[in-house]
Amino acid sequence: SQQGEEDPQALSIQEGENATMNCSYKTSINNLQWYRQNSGRGLVHLILIRSNEREKHSGRLRVTLDTSKKSSSLLITASRAADTASYFCATDPTSGSARQLTFGSGTQLTVLP
Amino acid sequence: NAGVTQTPKFQVLKTGQSMTLQCAQDMNHEYMSWYRQDPGMGLRLIHYSVGAGITDQGEVPNGYNVSRSTTEDFPLRLLSAAPSQTSVYFCASSYSMGQGFYEQYFGPGTRLTVT
Numbered sequence: 001s002q003q004g005e006e007d008p009q010a011l012s013i014q015e016g017e018n019a020t021m022n023c024s025y026k027t028s029i030n031n032l033q034w035y036r037q038n039s040g041r042g043l044v045h046l047i048l049i050r051s052n053e054r055e056k057h058s059g060r061l062r063v064t065l066d067t068s069k070k071s072s073s074l075l076i077t078a079s080r081a082a083d084t085a086s087y088f089c090a091t092d093p094t095s096g097s098a099r100q101l102t103f104g105s106g107t108q109l110t111v112l113p
Numbered sequence: 114n115a116g117v118t119q120t121p122k123f124q125v126l127k128t129g130q131s132m133t134l135q136c137a138q139d140m141n142h143e144y145m146s147w148y149r150q151d152p153g154m155g156l157r158l159i160h161y162s163v164g165a166g167i168t169d170q171g172e173v174p175n176g177y178n179v180s181r182s183t184t185e186d187f188p189l190r191l192l193s194a195a196p197s198q199t200s201v202y203f204c205a206s207s208y209s210m211g212q213g214f215y216e217q218y219f220g221p222g223t224r225l226t227v228t
Contacts, residue, residue: 004155033216042117042203042219043156088155092214100146100171101214103155 004032004089004104012110019076021107023089024069030092032065033101034074037086046074046087079111114139119204119220126194126227134189134223136204142218143209145187146171147179149200150222156203162187163209194227201225 007022023032031050035043049056049065049072056063062075076083086108090101120135138145146161158171162181176198178190187206191198201224205217 031214033214035217035219040222042221043205043217044219045216048216090217100158100161101217103148103157105153105155 004091004102006087006089006104006107008107009105010108010110012112013079015079015081015111015113017079017111019079019083019109019111021074021087021109023072023074023104025072025089025091025102026070027091028094029067030094032063032072032092033090034061034063034072035088035090035103037088037106039085043088076109079109081111081113083109084111085109116140117204117206117218117220119202119223121223122221123224124226126191126225128194128196128227130194132191132194134191134202134204134225136187136189136220137185138187138204138206138218139185140206140218141184142206143184144214145181145204145206146217147177147187147189148203148205149173149198150203151200159189159202191225196227199225199227 004025033048034046037043047058049063060077065072086106088106090103117138143164147159148156157173160179162168201222203222204220207217208215
């Protein structure tokens with residue numbers, strides 16, 4: 001089952017604009033992570049936010065976490081064509097027998113030059 | 114460091130054939146896992162391992178076997194390939210901690226087609 005669900009499924013913006021992607025999940029988590037996947041490549045870790053954190057920054061990335069709403073957002077500021085990729089959230093649930101991250105189905109971001 | 118390596122990059126199998134997808138990491142990570150990625154879907158966990166000699170099932174384990182004889186290697190075996198196993202397979206590794214995961218390092222993937 002997929003706990004994390006990204007919204008929107010696809011997003012197209014102009015270079016220089018900001019891109020915001022959202023992730024909703026269902027159960028309590030230890031942390032939430034965001035990954036990027038370029039076409040035909042493996043996933044690359046972007047940022048991890050723990051359940052007791054509300055906001056985290058890394059370069060042009062800003063992640064927020066609202067555990068009361070079970071949601072997270074990823075903001076990419078001043079987007080570039082090289083940011084074109086799929087973005088996935090992954091949740092680390094506090095319960096469950098399997099030690100696993102649960103990935104959402106992703107947001108496909110296209111940044112137009 | 115080479116990170117996480119996977120071989121082969123591409124494979125075509127006929128229904129009923131068996132094969133092994135190789136995965137190796139040189140970061141001394143305790144945790145390793147195999148995912149499959151199908152179009153329009155996220156990654157689904159097949160099997161995982163928290164250390165040498167210890168493996169467990171994920172969300173979609175049927176039709177696959179794994180073993181972990183060393184910290185570095187975590188091969189995935191397809192016992193009798195079926196068209197439903199056509200997918201892109203990713204191996205990942207990370208440090209393991211008592212509660213919660215560190216970032217996962219992913220291999221480049223193996224694109225498998227079963228005809």
